Amino acid sequence: MFFTIYFYAPGHNLTYALTLISRIYAFALSGAYFATSTDNYTLAKSLEQNAHLPSKFAYGSLAAFNLLPKIYEEVKRIRIAGQMRGLFLSFWSPKLYFKAIISAMTWADSLSQGMASHGYCEEKSRSVIIPILVTKKDWLLFFSILLLFQPILFIFHI
Structure with a gap:
């Protein structure tokens, strides 16, 4: 960039x-x-409750976090299948990522059906069973980082 x-x-x-x-x-x-x-569930709930992001985003990010091990295994499987055919699919290979995206698209329908079967609905407001609060320690960390880096930004005019 x-x-x-x-x-x-x-x-x-x-x-x-x-x-x-x-x-x-x-x-x-x-x-x-x-x-x-933080753990994935707490992070997703905190984004929804404290950052007021849509629940669709929070649960989508939670699904993405939980799918990471499955994606890793799928990429390994695609690489092995390519090697069996005499193709070397490197980390930079577009073929590898295209095949992984195709696999992920097949998972999307299963994921949406699973969310619907658990009662998730975009339009409805969700109740909060366990509120995720921003503590004084969190605010202290935020302001200390801000006070530490702000003078540096002013000095270098960034």
Whole structure:
């Protein structure tokens, strides 16, 4: 992204390229922190309750987290099947990802049927059995990170 913006954007603006890439990294690292610091269910419920994201997004992300081991096994199976045919499907191979996407599309129908059978409905509001609260420790961590990095951003005009 940095090279695309710096070399191909009108004006070749270094500040704009650095700003965008730093925000992308901040977004990715904060997402990685949230994903590794809490379990998947708590993270999905917290996104729904505290960030007020739609339940469709929260349960979709929970389904994606729970499908990761199955996706990993499916990619291994596709690679082995390719090797049996004399094809080497590397990590960068588009064929590998195309076949994995086709497999995932077959799982989508089963996933939606499973959610419907458990009573999930997009239009209905969901009750909260166990509220996920944002604690004082969470706010303290947020403000300390903000106070730590904000002067750096002002000094470098990012």
